[in-house]
Amino acid sequence: MKRDGKKIIFEKESDLPPNAMSLGTTEFNETGSWRNERPVVDKAKCISCGICWKYCPDMSIKEDSEGKAEIDYVFCKGCGICAAECPVKAITMIEEEK
Amino acid sequence: MKYSIPQKELMNPGHLACQGCGGALSLRLVLKTLGENTILTFPACCWSVIDGPFPYSSVKVPLFHTAFETAAITAAGIKAGAKKVEKEYVNAVAWAGDGGTYDIGIQALSGAAERNDDIFYFVYDNEAYMNTGVQRSSATPKGAWTTTTPTTFPKAEFKKDLDAIVAAHYVPYQATASPSYPEDLTKKLEKAVKIRGFKFFHILAPCPPGWKTNPEDTIKLGKLAVESGIFPLYEIENGEKYTINMPSPKKDLKPVNEYLTKQGRFRHLKEDDVKTIQEYVNKRWEKLKRLAGV
Amino acid sequence: MSEQKVIMGNHALSYGAVTSRVQVIAAYPITPQTQVVELLSEMCADGTLDAEFIKVESEHSAMAASIGASAAGARAFTATSAQGLALMHEMLHWAVGARLPIVMGNINRSMAPPWTIWSEQTDSLSQRDTGWLQIYASSNQEVYDSVLIAYKVAENEKVSLPVMIILDAFFLSHTSENVTLIDQKDADRYLKPYNPKYRLDIKDPHTFGGLTGPDWYMELRYKIQKAMEDSIDVIKDAQKEFKEMFGREYGLVEPYRCEDADTILVTMATAASTSKQVIDELRDKGEKVGLLRIRFFRPFPYDEVRKYLKNSKKVIVLDRNLSPGAGGIVFQEVKSALYNEPVKPKIYGYIAGLGGRDITVNTIGKLFDDAKNSEPADIKWMEVKI
Numbered sequence: 023m024k025r026d027g028k029k030i031i032f033e034k035e036s037d038l039p040p041n042a043m044s045l046g047t048t049e050f051n052e053t054g055s056w057r058n059e060r061p062v063v064d065k066a067k068c069i070s071c072g073i074c075w076k077y078c079p080d081m082s083i084k085e086d087s088e089g090k091a092e093i094d095y096v097f098c099k100g101c102g103i104c105a106a107e108c109p110v111k112a113i114t115m116i117e118e119e120k
Numbered sequence: 121m122k123y124s125i126p127q128k129e130l131m132n133p134g135h136l137a138c139q140g141c142g143g144a145l146s147l148r149l150v151l152k153t154l155g156e157n158t159i160l161t162f163p164a165c166c167w168s169v170i171d172g173p174f175p176y177s178s179v180k181v182p183l184f185h186t187a188f189e190t191a192a193i194t195a196a197g198i199k200a201g202a203k204k205v206e207k208e209y210v211n212a213v214a215w216a217g218d219g220g221t222y223d224i225g226i227q228a229l230s231g232a233a234e235r236n237d238d239i240f241y242f243v244y245d246n247e248a249y250m251n252t253g254v255q256r257s258s259a260t261p262k263g264a265w266t267t268t269t270p271t272t273f274p275k276a277e278f279k280k281d282l283d284a285i286v287a288a289h290y291v292p293y294q295a296t297a298s299p300s301y302p303e304d305l306t307k308k309l310e311k312a313v314k315i316r317g318f319k320f321f322h323i324l325a326p327c328p329p330g331w332k333t334n335p336e337d338t339i340k341l342g343k344l345a346v347e348s349g350i351f352p353l354y355e356i357e358n359g360e361k362y363t364i365n366m367p368s369p370k371k372d373l374k375p376v377n378e379y380l381t382k383q384g385r386f387r388h389l390k391e392d393d394v395k396t397i398q399e400y401v402n403k404r405w406e407k408l409k410r411l412a413g414v
Numbered sequence: 415m416s417e418q419k420v421i422m423g424n425h426a427l428s429y430g431a432v433t434s435r436v437q438v439i440a441a442y443p444i445t446p447q448t449q450v451v452e453l454l455s456e457m458c459a460d461g462t463l464d465a466e467f468i469k470v471e472s473e474h475s476a477m478a479a480s481i482g483a484s485a486a487g488a489r490a491f492t493a494t495s496a497q498g499l500a501l502m503h504e505m506l507h508w509a510v511g512a513r514l515p516i517v518m519g520n521i522n523r524s525m526a527p528p529w530t531i532w533s534e535q536t537d538s539l540s541q542r543d544t545g546w547l548q549i550y551a552s553s554n555q556e557v558y559d560s561v562l563i564a565y566k567v568a569e570n571e572k573v574s575l576p577v578m579i580i581l582d583a584f585f586l587s588h589t590s591e592n593v594t595l596i597d598q599k600d601a602d603r604y605l606k607p608y609n610p611k612y613r614l615d616i617k618d619p620h621t622f623g624g625l626t627g628p629d630w631y632m633e634l635r636y637k638i639q640k641a642m643e644d645s646i647d648v649i650k651d652a653q654k655e656f657k658e659m660f661g662r663e664y665g666l667v668e669p670y671r672c673e674d675a676d677t678i679l680v681t682m683a684t685a686a687s688t689s690k691q692v693i694d695e696l697r698d699k700g701e702k703v704g705l706l707r708i709r710f711f712r713p714f715p716y717d718e719v720r721k722y723l724k725n726s727k728k729v730i731v732l733d734r735n736l737s738p739g740a741g742g743i744v745f746q747e748v749k750s751a752l753y754n755e756p757v758k759p760k761i762y763g764y765i766a767g768l769g770g771r772d773i774t775v776n777t778i779g780k781l782f783d784d785a786k787n788s789e790p791a792d793i794k795w796m797e798v799k800i
């Protein structure tokens with residue numbers, strides 16, 4: 023079995039688990055490409071309340087070195103929940119250039 | 121950043137849920153508290169797809185995909201096996217949709233509840249068969265559009281009162297919960313993990329494509345469902361002791377209108393229909409308050 | 415110390431499960447299987463058997479629970495019959511796809527309607543395409559021994575497939591026979607604790623059975639077929655070791671006076687025991703007849719079937735089952751096994767004993783008579799009253 027980044031490549035019969043067992047995570051699937059709009063954090067406004075982090079269904083909000091919200095664009099699907107729930111409107115959704 | 125719920129993530133990004141999926145967020149929140157000593161089983165439901173294709177997975181705990189109608193009993197089987205094999209205590213967890221719970225899985229659910237099997241049963245209720253393209257289930261609310269209840273003849277029946285059915289099994293613990301209230305959900309889970317026996321969680325999980333809503337409204341809708349009394353948050357212990365968590369029984373409910381008009385699946389409703397729904401919600405709310413003794 | 419006990423076939427199954435130290439039992443009652451689970455519940459209750467017993471609310475759940483337990487790494491056992499087996503159908507496929515070494519007893523009973531409880535093999539034979547190994551037993555001793563053999567084979571990494579042990583309703587399930595029970599210490603030497611390479615393990619988490627597209631599904635099916643093929647040698651080894659340790663010999667098939675036979679009767683389960691008597695009588699009269707009892711129906715023992723049948727002139731297949739629109743199920747398999755042989759015997763397909771009707775010495779005698787004096791046909795009915 024070979025790994026190409028997060029992707030798994032079966033090379034021979036014995037690589038394939040007979041019971042369809044997982045060998046990797048969905049992180050191979052960079053769902054950022056699904057996005058129509060991207061959330062952008064205005065760090066000056068962010069009060070580090072953690073609400074956006076709490077509600078993100080895609081685990082795409084991290085904490086930066088100053089404790090402010092930071093978006094993981096590799097996986098963020100652009101649902102807009104974080105922007106809608108931010109109590110101080112620190113997140114804006116802007117159209118993705120495709 | 122302030123963390124009001126556990127920071128631990130037992131889910132991986134890259135999963136296949138739609139944007140703004142309430143069901144995906146719900147499992148993320150639940151796993152945080154259940155922790156690593158958890159074995160999951162999913163019957164056929166959106167999560168069969170969300171989890172990702174073989175050989176990948178989006179959960180960091182062991183997971184067994186099982187047949188549509190077997191969530192509860194598969195979890196009970198896992199529990200029995202783990203008891204023999206694992207040294208540590210294991211949370212055996214059935215995670216099922218409303219179709220797999222209210223309809224095809226209700227027999228196995230009732231069996232496990234009656235035996236008081238030491239498992240968790242979660243229904244993430246998106247109020248229809250979403251995996252197969254939004255067909256009605258017995259959890260679909262009255263008046264809603266689905267592909268089998270078209271707007272010309274929307275769902276005629278009220279939603280089945282599954283919580284009452286589960287309560288009739290006198291299980292040690294059951295609760296309703298919402299991903300819009302993660303702290304409430306976490307508190308309930310913390311309580312439940314200490315209980316041996318059958319634990320049942322009913323989670324209302326907004327579904328943007330199935331409800332025809334904006335993905336960004338998922339959290340708002342969850343809150344509106346609670347505030348309007350459509351989906352009050354409460355606990356039942358041993359089938360008898362009811363505790364209402366939200367909304368406050370002392371205050372008036374928000375009218376159902378705002379919740380309904382945010383959703384495309386209710387767009388065809390006339391004023392009279394909304395009135396019928398409002399009356400029903402009021403009646404149910406009064407009943408719940410009576411049961412809770414408030 | 416081994417122990418002699420006069421027990422019914424159903425209890426032979428229960429004792430087999432006990433000697434195999436099963437860890438999880440999930441079962442639902444159905445006539446004629448009930449004694450299997452009654453005895454096991456008693457033994458769990460009085461501590462003879464240290465197993466979790468889940469008293470499920472249906473057979474579908476019995477199989478689902480066994481699947482869950484087995485996936486968690488425990489040795490799982492269940493038993494059922496007819497309607498119960500049919501209800502399990504979806505989960506029988508599940509156990510195979512998930513590659514779980516569950517062992518199940520099935521007491522052959524005819525399918526309803528009309529309501530009936532008597533013996534017929536159509537229930538288990540219609541599950542032949544699920545991927546379960548199938549053993550058809552012809553004595554209570556064989557039932558008991560087969561449980562240990564079944565786990566040993568099923569749990570072999572090369573196989574990792576479930577096994578069904580099948581016994582005729584009443585003719586075996588409720589008939590008492592002398593059975594030698596194996597000493598637990600010896601049994602433990604034969605059958606080691608189940609210790610799968612992968613299970614639902616909180617220390618090494620994996621997901622099992624996730625969505626699989628056309629890119630890999632076919633290879634997973636290929637592996638199941640391969641495991642079935644490989645199981646032939648695993649079975650042979652397991653049965654050889656069994657003979658060495660306990661003295662009793664089992665094959666994939668049981669030939670009886672087949673050497674130099676012109677006409678060979680092929681059948682399964684208790685009908686074979688009755689047939690032996692007829693064979694002896696005919697042999698005494700100078701007729702060159704023999705019997706081939708098929709013990710493993712899955713994997714189908716193609717090589718053995720060919721080996722024993724290819725030099726005969728006539729093969730008579732006696733089926734206590736019916737695939738409406740086709741005929742006897744064993745007949746179909748035997749016929750296809752011989753198709754590519756350069757010289758083929760004539761093959762006669764007989765249906766007898768449906769719904770628990772007795773297959774007597776007389777029935778089998780008539781069958782040989784008929785085959786002697788007629789041309790072969792795909793389906794011939796024995797003793798039909800209309």
Ligand SMILES: Cc1ncc(C[n+]2csc(CCOP(=O)(O)OP(=O)(O)O)c2C)c(N)n1
Binds near residue numbers: 189219220221249
């Ligand atoms: C026995 C059986 N019948 C039907 C199906 C097809 N099926 C798969 S998922 C599903 C609907 C699931 O609905 P629900 O439980 O509400 O979960 P959701 O998809 O909404 O998350 C159906 C009908 C199946 N997999 N198995």
Ligand code: SF4
Binds near residue numbers: 077078080098
């Ligand atoms: S837009 Fe949605 S997916 Fe992206 S970070 Fe915000 S909440 Fe998460």
Ligand code: SF4
Binds near residue numbers: 067
């Ligand atoms: S919700 Fe807004 S204020 Fe709170 S952490 Fe996120 S961006 Fe910052």
Ligand code: SF4
Binds near residue numbers: 141142246251326
């Ligand atoms: S259809 Fe609904 S429940 Fe299913 S993945 Fe999409 S948002 Fe989630």
Ligand SMILES: [Mg+2]
Binds near residue numbers: 244246247250
């Ligand atoms: Mg649903």
